[in-house]
Amino acid sequence: MSAVSRRARLGVVGLGRMGAVHAANLAHACPSAELAVCYDADAATAAALGARHGIAVAGSVEELLGAHELDGVVIATPTGTHAPLALQAADARLAVFVEKPISLERAATLQVVERFEAVGLALQVGFNRRFDDTVADVARRVRAGELGAPYLLRISQRDMSPPRPEFLAGSGGIFLDMGIHDFDLARFLVGDVVRVAAVGTAVSDPAFAEIGDFDTALATLEFANGALGVVDLSRVAGYGYESSAELVGEKATVRLEMPPALLAEWRRAGEATRPLLPTYDRRYGPAFAAELDAFARAILDSVPPPVTGRDALAAFDIAAAATSACALGHPVAVGAPT
Numbered sequence: 001m002s003a004v005s006r007r008a009r010l011g012v013v014g015l016g017r018m019g020a021v022h023a024a025n026l027a028h029a030c031p032s033a034e035l036a037v038c039y040d041a042d043a044a045t046a047a048a049l050g051a052r053h054g055i056a057v058a059g060s061v062e063e064l065l066g067a068h069e070l071d072g073v074v075i076a077t078p079t080g081t082h083a084p085l086a087l088q089a090a091d092a093r094l095a096v097f098v099e100k101p102i103s104l105e106r107a108a109t110l111q112v113v114e115r116f117e118a119v120g121l122a123l124q125v126g127f128n129r130r131f132d133d134t135v136a137d138v139a140r141r142v143r144a145g146e147l148g149a150p151y152l153l154r155i156s157q158r159d160m161s162p163p164r165p166e167f168l169a170g171s172g173g174i175f176l177d178m179g180i181h182d183f184d185l186a187r188f189l190v191g192d193v194v195r196v197a198a199v200g201t202a203v204s205d206p207a208f209a210e211i212g213d214f215d216t217a218l219a220t221l222e223f224a225n226g227a228l229g230v231v232d233l234s235r236v237a238g239y240g241y242e243s244s245a246e247l248v249g250e251k252a253t254v255r256l257e258m259p260p261a262l263l264a265e266w267r268r269a270g271e272a273t274r275p276l277l278p279t280y281d282r283r284y285g286p287a288f289a290a291e292l293d294a295f296a297r298a299i300l301d302s303v304p305p306p307v308t309g310r311d312a313l314a315a316f317d318i319a320a321a322a323t324s325a326c327a328l329g330h331p332v333a334v335g336a337p338t
Ligand SMILES: NC(=O)c1ccc[n+]([C@@H]2O[C@H](COP(=O)([O-])OP(=O)(O)OC[C@H]3O[C@@H](n4cnc5c(N)ncnc54)[C@H](O)[C@@H]3O)[C@@H](O)[C@H]2O)c1
Pocket: 013, 014, 015, 016, 017, 018, 019, 039, 040, 041, 042, 045, 076, 077, 078, 079, 081, 099, 100, 101, 126, 127, 128, 167, 177, 280
């Protein structure tokens, strides 16, 4: 069979911000995948996306899972619906790519992870940063020993403006929804985290406090190998999107900077300005395509996906520890009951 004809047939459930990106990538930017069908609880959204990509629109999740000869399904619905949908897909013997986090609850996260392990199906979670060329290169060189022992990790993730209030209300909070990417990156670059301290505040809008969330937060991480880390998170940075990091080590220090939106710098008397990226999808566009192509390849080659359910569980545990530490006002061991 030729490489072109060996494509994993995938369906997408949930076609909002993230699902539309995934569908477009499957349709145009993933050589190992074929976008076969889509479904959204909002019929008009599904119809529009189906027409845009010239693909089938399922009338229900059951129809999508059962009637389109799929190899796998991409789940990009609101977080609270991921676990039941993933379990339905496992019952239909389909591999799953699920957006982060798998669930708002640890028990449901573990249930999904264990179910996929038991049936031997691929379960990949949307930690897209690992598929960014720059991040992947840094991780490879750190593993090759170029940095020596890691000492200090700093990660900043800042949104220019917050997501919709309805999204925030069901997001699980700033540590679980947003910080989980950085907690996964911390594990990817440095290793396991054993203890977390955290603080959060709502300074821009009382609406954050009303739903028990923060617009600004800090988490400090203690790694099993003795290194320390700090993650700063903002929903309201105003100037643009930021996803940067710095890892100080025994032999070298590496900085992961944000690229400018355009390679143009305007210089005027005493100042230089360059355009900044406004959103995460502009920063990580190619990585979103690469993670889905890797998922399709894992299905085709019958190998474990490069980011597993266990990675998702580990990042969930760090996020849960940060949430607890923030509420309790003292450090919390990762994996301690919350
Ligand atoms: N990896 C990333 O960087 C990243 C970025 C944004 C969002 N996300 C994650 O993606 C998920 C979706 O977030 P979003 O911002 O795209 O949300 P969204 O609200 O923009 O879109 C969700 C879509 O799912 C549909 N939907 C709701 N319940 C459904 C159901 N039971 N079955 C089918 N469709 C249903 C809604 O109609 C909507 O179109 C969340 O889990 C979020 O954490 C990840």
